[in-house]
Amino acid sequence: MWSVVKSVLAALIGVQSNVKRQQDFSSGKPLIFIVTAIVITLVFVLILVGVALVAAR
Amino acid sequence: MHLPWRWLLTITCAVSCSQAQANGWNMPVGVTDLSRDIYNLHMTIFWICVVIGLIVFGAMFYSLYRYRHAKGAKPANFHENTTVEVLWTAIPILILIGMAVPATATLKKMYDTSDADLDVMIIGQQWRWRYEYLGEDVAFNSNMSTPWEQIHGEEEHGEHYLLDVDEPLVLPINRKVRFLMTADDVIHSWWVPELAVKQDTIPGFINENWVKINEPGIYRGQCAELCGVNHGFMPVVVHAMEEEEFDSWLAERKEAQEQEAMGVDREWELDDLMARGESVYRAICSSCHQSEGQGALPAFPALANNQPMIDDFDWHLDVVINGVSGAAMPAFRSTLNPVELAAVVTYTRNAWGNDTGDVVQPALVAEKIAQ
Ligand SMILES: [Cu+2]
Numbered sequence: 403m404w405s406v407v408k409s410v411l412a413a414l415i416g417v418q419s420n421v422k423r424q425q426d427f428s429s430g431k432p433l434i435f436i437v438t439a440i441v442i443t444l445v446f447v448l449i450l451v452g453v454a455l456v457a458a459r
Numbered sequence: 460m461h462l463p464w465r466w467l468l469t470i471t472c473a474v475s476c477s478q479a480q481a482n483g484w485n486m487p488v489g490v491t492d493l494s495r496d497i498y499n500l501h502m503t504i505f506w507i508c509v510v511i512g513l514i515v516f517g518a519m520f521y522s523l524y525r526y527r528h529a530k531g532a533k534p535a536n537f538h539e540n541t542t543v544e545v546l547w548t549a550i551p552i553l554i555l556i557g558m559a560v561p562a563t564a565t566l567k568k569m570y571d572t573s574d575a576d577l578d579v580m581i582i583g584q585q586w587r588w589r590y591e592y593l594g595e596d597v598a599f600n601s602n603m604s605t606p607w608e609q610i611h612g613e614e615e616h617g618e619h620y621l622l623d624v625d626e627p628l629v630l631p632i633n634r635k636v637r638f639l640m641t642a643d644d645v646i647h648s649w650w651v652p653e654l655a656v657k658q659d660t661i662p663g664f665i666n667e668n669w670v671k672i673n674e675p676g677i678y679r680g681q682c683a684e685l686c687g688v689n690h691g692f693m694p695v696v697v698h699a700m701e702e703e704e705f706d707s708w709l710a711e712r713k714e715a716q717e718q719e720a721m722g723v724d725r726e727w728e729l730d731d732l733m734a735r736g737e738s739v740y741r742a743i744c745s746s747c748h749q750s751e752g753q754g755a756l757p758a759f760p761a762l763a764n765n766q767p768m769i770d771d772f773d774w775h776l777d778v779v780i781n782g783v784s785g786a787a788m789p790a791f792r793s794t795l796n797p798v799e800l801a802a803v804v805t806y807t808r809n810a811w812g813n814d815t816g817d818v819v820q821p822a823l824v825a826e827k828i829a830q
Contacts, residue, residue, distance in 0.1 A: 415552075417544040457563050 410438045414446070487652050490674045490699070493568055494655030500565050504558055511554070572667045575637030579628070583640075583647030583660035583682065585787075586689035586746060589794060590628050593639070597712045600794060601626050602742040603692045607750055610692075622679045625742055627696035631705035632672045640666045644789060645687065651680035651695055659684060672699040689746050723797045723821045729805065732818060736806025739799045744807075747787065752811045758787050763811035772808070772817060779804055780827055797825040 409426050412418040426435070488498045526532035580591040584600075591598040604625045608614040617623070630636050640649055642660040650657040658668045680695040700708065741750070747759040754761030762768065768775045779800060782790035791800060801821040808815045 415545070415548045417541060417548055419541045420539055457567075 406434055406438050407442070410435065410442050413439070414442065489653045489655050490672055490676065490678065491654055491670050492673065493565075493671070494653065496565050496568065497655045500561055503561060507554065507558060569668075572637045572669045574635060575669060576634040577631070577636045579630070579636060579638055581628075581638050581640045581649050581660060583642035583644075583649065583686070583693075584794065585644050585687050585789065586682075586693040587743070588624075588628070588649065588682075588693060588695060592709065595709060595713065597709060597716060599626050599712075600743070601628060601696070603694055604742075605692070607745065619679065621691065622681070622694045622696070624694055624696045627677070627698040629698045629700065629705060629708055630670070630672060631702045632675055632699050633702060635669060635671045638668045638670070640668065643794075646684050647682050647686045647693070648684035649680070649695060650683035651678050651697055653678040654680075654697065657683055675699050675701055692746060719796060719798055723825050727798075727801070727818070727820060729809070729816075729818045732802045732805040733809060735798065736802035736804070737810070739795065739803040740806050740810075743791070743795065744803065752807065752813075762807050763813065765813075769808070769813055769815055772815075775808070776804055776819065776824070776827060780824070792828050797821040797828065800824045800828075 405425075409418065409422065412422070486498060486501060488495055578593040580589075580593055582589040582591070587603070588601045589598065590601060601624045603621065604623045605617065605619075605621050606614065609616055609620060638649075638656070638658070640658050640660045641664060642662045644662060646662070647660045648657060649660055654670045654672065656668050656670060658666050660666065676699055678697045678699065680697075682690055682693045682695070684690075686693075744762075748754050748762050749759070752761060752763035754763075778788060780790065780792045782788050795803070798821045801819040801824045804824075805817065805819045807813065808817045808819070
């Protein structure tokens, strides 16, 4: 699970090592990546909303 | 290679800054606290960009020179380096956040229009600005006063060519003034660099902005949104004065406006209406219908020897008061007061050989407007 999160975070900033990518493509299931990515995107949006709320105070 | 880069940077900085300021290349520091903040923010971000540029292009040109093909340099052939990639992603993110913090702080100040001491409505019109001091019963149009002869090259350009108006927006210093900004016809933009205000005025919307001016003076600007043929001829002039001076100006203006309102009821002579009408015509009408009423086809018909207009007095008056829908002629019922309307209609019915002898009384116009 941790390795999936790490891969999604790497995709978020657009940097990933070749070795890790080969691993993900050979062993991982697409659905897990998609769900994790949606969750992390939501968390990211919530962080932005939080920052905006703090800044608007 | 040991460049005294700090020293070099300081010198370049000092020289280029003062130089740009002196030449008018840079934005002005301005005369409000906020304009100073905006200027400092601009300079901070400018220098961050300069440093980044120096590092990036410095590294590039150094590498181009040091590892040139002529010296037998061999390219490295590795494919990826995760550490470097993470670094060159993380560093820009940090720089951007570093710039966002002061930028957001300044934006918050710009948007804080609360607790204003004075509200002024700014209305963009083709092609003039109208200012209304809300709750004070003071309102007037601010027309460019540069003579058309200068624009057409028949006279020397004056000192404030295209940047002078018949009546400037008068504001007090040291008081927070809120602007409520809109337009009657198309989008305009009210821009005064020294006040750090550049705000679109949009028909049907009210935008807000504010100033608190520190120094008395005259500050000039222009319409900054292409709004038609005379877009270049609707300058902004702000006259900032000491508070007491402003208060007496406002009281005087109010008095004058009341006098004007009383003028509606009295009987006017032809000569008085002609004189008044000529100045209204020059300020308001001549930009389209031209100085001698000769017009500019196809959009702007001639008024001199315009037979339908001469024959039909009621229609003429109605067009001036209510405009022509679907044509360039706007309604002047709220831009001009009854005295000005009566004067300008009298003027156009008697000038340039129209000679109808008609005298339009302001009372009649007031009646028509009320209908
Ligand atoms: Cu305009």
